[in-house]
Amino acid sequence: MSKFSEQKMKMEGMSNLNEEQKEWVKIQRYMVEAEVQVECKRHEGFRGKVFDFVEHARFEYFISLVIVMNTVLMCIDYSDASKTYKKVLDQINNVFLYVFTIECLLKLTAYGPRFYFFVKWN
DSSP: OOHHHHHHHHHTTOTTOOHHHHHHHHHHHHHHHOOOOOOOOOOSTHHHHHHHHHHSHHHHHHHHHHHHHHHHHHHTOOTTOOHHHHHHHHHHHHHHHHHHHHHHHHHHHHHOHHHHHHSTTO
């Protein structure tokens, strides 16, 4: 075993583990790093139409644009702003809230709760 490997094992706390324990730690690390690929099935009827809508590239671009705009809005807030300025920012922020809520409801309808909460992006 090389000096590098020995030092690495000491730093990771694995230097006093037997081979079976080391293998178990290795398997656990693989499990944490593994990503499960799951595909959502398109339903028929209304849910299918909503699915087609939320899966369309234009919808994703629109939501991405709204996220960027919301980020910019959060960046332009400052402490000595006038009441009118803050009120306008709050109203715009409410519009973003409505858009994100509608997006959530549409995706919950299209995907169902199980798949919706499985996808990290949601």
